[in-house]
Amino acid sequence: MTTAERRTDDPAAVLDSVPLGAFVGGTWTDTGRTFPVEDPATGEVLAAVADCGPDEARAALDAAAAAQPALAATAPRERAELLRRIHELLLRDRERLATIITLEMGKPVAESRGEVAYAAEFFRWFSEEACRIEGSYATSPDGRGRILVTRRPVGPCLLITPWNFPLAMGARKIAPALAAGCTSVVKPAEQTPLTMLALAALLEEAGVPAGAVSVLPASDPEAVADPVLADPRLRKLSFTGSTEVGRHLIRRSADQVLRVSLELGGNAPFLVFEDADLDAAVEGALVAKMRNGGEACTAANRFLVHDAVADEFARRLAERMAALVVGRGTEPGVDVGPLIDGPARDRVVGLIEEATAGGAQVRTGGAALPGAGYFLEPTVLTDVPAGAEMTRTEIFGPVAPIQRFDDTDAAVAAANDTPYGLVSYVYTRDIDRALAVCEALEAGMVGLNRGVVSDPAAPFGGVKQSGLGREGGRVGIDEFLETTYVALPR
Ligand code: NAD
Secondary structure (H helix, E strand, O other): OOHHHHHOOOHHHHHHOOOOOEEEOOEEEOOOOEEEEEOOOOOOEEEEEEOOOHHHHHHHHHHHHHHHHHHHHOOHHHHHHHHHHHHHHHHHOHHHHHHHHHHHHOOOHHHHHHHHHHHHHHHHHHHHHHHHOOOEEEEOOOOOEEEEEEEEEOOOEEEEOOOOOOOHHHHHHHHHHHHHOOOEEEEOOOOOHHHHHHHHHHHHHHOOOOOOEEEOOOOOHHHHHHHHHOOOOOOEEEEEOOHHHHHHHHHHHHOOOOEEEEEOOOOEEEEEOOOOOHHHHHHHHHHHHHHHHHOOOOOEEEEEEEHHHHHHHHHHHHHHHHOOOEOOOOOOOOOEOOOOOHHHHHHHHHHHHHHHHOOOEEEEOOOEOOOOOOOEOOEEEEOOOOOOHHHHOOOOOOEEEEEEEOOHHHHHHHHHOOOOOOEEEEEOOOHHHHHHHHHHOOOOEEEEOOOOOOOOOOOEOOOHHHEEOOEOOOOHHHHHEEEEEEEEEO
16 A cells, blocks of 8 residues: 555545645745635535735746746657656545545545546646647748748646636646646635645646746635736636636636637536437436536536436436435445535525426435535436526536427427537437437537546537637647747748
8 A cells, every 4th residue: 555545544644745835936835814625525624725815826927927938948758758747646646636636525535536537647648749739831822932830838827727626627727738838827716725736746746847837726716817817928818617707707818818718617418319228328317417416517407308218217317316325525335425515505406496396396306415514415307397497507416307308309409508518418329310419419529328528638618608619639739829820932
């Protein structure tokens, strides 16, 4: 057993391993102010972390701007090796990091282990991409000139991440930024800063140059984000979070005409046709709904099921959801942890109440659990009225509303009837229908007979109000690169 594994037996020892200062310009800084981080399974305070404001934000951007030219000038292979070391450190500390994620975010530790592996894979993928930044050289069509095209790093970036995947959402930005040669200032979500601070310590250990990545926990996001966004040295914003905050940050980015990447909210439809393999559809539904306890942008939000199989699908899904074990994520055998906080749970309970008042039937679950922590029973609802609020908004909790359809066009129209367009799921065995429906769905990603789409080697992102740009895949690094064209005579 390694030291890191031994430490995971004792949450207190794991927490002791996390630096609680801000990581500014390669130095751990005591800001003189702190804010509490809560365990959503107990409501108890886990730690008090440094609270950053405009002074630390400016210092981090100073460091990022100072480190930018040297980082841009490093050999791609050097950046690749650095990213590879980070990948290996994440795997070395997998158990410790998984425990930190579970303590501050609540998901079962098995899922946190999966998140660490997913995050580590972004560093490996982008270590491979760092050496594949390509340009081109061509004769102009009229034969009178040459066209030389090269790529270079966009420059210092602000990276803002959410609480639901506190490690992976940071990895998905930090890895391509470093691969491209961009420095960054990272602002983790106020609910889950410990994971990002633990990552900062590993970046330091791997040899990331001082100033290339700073991590600024803050109780007031605007106190850090606004001064950085207003500074002309910043060149890019990459944000993952709610559509509402994303919209606000587009406005904030206008003054400096920043490059902007946004991974925002979703309202994923999950379509089950009459010819679907029902066992596979129920299995996929369980994963698409319950991964991360439903607190995922990719979570299936509306189950649209053909009349011919709707009753059987609802029965089987309710049976599987009822069998899930709800509890503290650090306990063995737990399938579903708490929601992130009290307001989040109350909001989801409110959505259930609104739907049932309108005629929805509770097939399983439906209530918050009494006692400490923010637990909610896995819930399946049928006969959900067309206008129910939970079908229009992101539920962000363990609730599966089932609606019926009787015709493919109606199913696609219902699926697209949302301002969001992140992901859709489709279950059918008819290849012609599968392709036609995949083409008609307004979504950046489609899971065809599959309940999970996330893959570091695939382009992740949405259309409509689910965002701008893609993370991961071959295109993920493009978000951090500028194109330069040099015109030459011939
Ligand atoms: P959120 O928008 O409330 O917060 C996200 C981040 O933005 C946090 O770090 C927060 O501190 C910061 N923030 C909030 N207000 C800000 C402001 N005015 N200026 C600067 N920063 C600000 O979202 P959340 O509740 O943390 O995360 C859940 C949301 O994230 C959901 O909508 C979910 O769908 C979305 N999400 C999307 C993806 C994706 O890839 N599309 C992935 C994960 C989560």
